[in-house]
Amino acid sequence: MKTILVPTDFSENAFVAAVYACALAGASNQKVQLLHVYIALYAGFGEEGNSVKQIKLAETESAAAMKHLVETLNNQFPGVAIEGECVKGFMIDVVTHKLKRNENSLVVMGTKGVTNITESILGSTTYEVIKKSPIPVLVVPIDTPDFSFQRVGFFTAYDDHELDALMTLQQSINLRPHLSMLHFYKEGENAPEKELARWQRKVEAAFPDWAVSCRAMPVEKVDINAVTQEIKADGLDLLVFARPHKSFFEKIFRPSLTKAIANYPTVPSLFIRT
Known part of the structure; x- marks a missing residue:
C-alpha cells in the first residue's frame, strides 16, 4: 500500500x-x-x-x-x-x-x-x-471545503512530457476524475484549435479511462488572476502543473508567480516534476 x-x-x-x-x-x-x-x-x-x-x-x-x-x-x-x-x-x-x-x-x-x-x-x-x-x-489552501476530486485542471502546452506527468498523477492518486486540459494564449492571436484537437486525441488515447476536455483561453496577461478565473469558470477541484526543467508553466509564469500560486492557491494544487 x-x-x-x-x-x-x-x-x-x-x-x-x-x-x-x-x-x-x-x-x-x-x-x-x-x-x-x-x-x-x-x-x-x-x-x-x-x-x-x-x-x-x-x-x-x-x-x-x-x-x-x-x-x-x-x-x-x-x-x-x-x-x-x-x-x-x-x-x-x-x-x-x-x-x-x-x-x-x-x-x-x-x-x-x-x-x-x-x-x-x-x-x-x-x-x-x-x-x-x-x-x-x-x-x-486553508479554506478548502470538503474533499472533492471530480474535475482536475491541467495547464498544457501540448508537450509530450505532460503525458508523463499525467501518468505520475494516475500512479500516485489512482482516481479517475474529469480532466480539463487548459491552454492560455495571447489575446489577438488565433485560437490554436487544430493543436488543441490533436492534443485531446493524444491524451484520450493515452488515458482511455479518463473523461477529457480541452479548452484554450485568450488572456492579456498570464497571472494569478487569469488562473483563478479559469478555476471558477471550469468548477475545478484541483489544479495540476507539470514541472520539467523548462516547462510551459515555468516559461509563462514568473518564478514569483509560481511561488505565489504555491503559497496562496485558490484550490488544491499539485506540482509534478517530469
Whole structure:
C-alpha cells in the first residue's frame, strides 16, 4: 500500500492539509504518514543542563501534539491507516531525506499560517519541497471545503512530457476524475484549435479511462488572476502543473508567480516534476 507523507507544524493550515490527505488516502486506498520536525531553541552559552531540558521539553510537547492529531484523524477517518512521527532537525532536510527512500507516493502540505512564525516555517518549506521533491507535491489552501476530486485542471502546452506527468498523477492518486486540459494564449492571436484537437486525441488515447476536455483561453496577461478565473469558470477541484526543467508553466509564469500560486492557491494544487 502506498503512503502519503504529510509534514505538519500543528497549525490550522497543516490540519486542513492533513484532513484532505486522509480523505484522499481513503478514496485511493493509501496510508498517511504525519511528520513533525521540531527545533529545540537554546542559547549556546547556557548551562548544558538547561539545554538538555529544553530539548526534552520540545520532544515531549511534539509527541503530545502528534498523539492528539493522530487520535483526532483516526476518529474522523477510521478506515485509514495513520501514523505520526516527530524528528528533531530542519523540516526541509528531514523531508528531503525521507523522500530519497522512495516510500511515498505523494506529499501533501498546507500553505502559510496566520502567524509570522508559521509563515516562516510552513510557508517557505512548502515552496522549497515543491522545488526539490522527486514525487508530486499537493498544496492545500486553508479554506478548502470538503474533499472533492471530480474535475482536475491541467495547464498544457501540448508537450509530450505532460503525458508523463499525467501518468505520475494516475500512479500516485489512482482516481479517475474529469480532466480539463487548459491552454492560455495571447489575446489577438488565433485560437490554436487544430493543436488543441490533436492534443485531446493524444491524451484520450493515452488515458482511455479518463473523461477529457480541452479548452484554450485568450488572456492579456498570464497571472494569478487569469488562473483563478479559469478555476471558477471550469468548477475545478484541483489544479495540476507539470514541472520539467523548462516547462510551459515555468516559461509563462514568473518564478514569483509560481511561488505565489504555491503559497496562496485558490484550490488544491499539485506540482509534478517530469
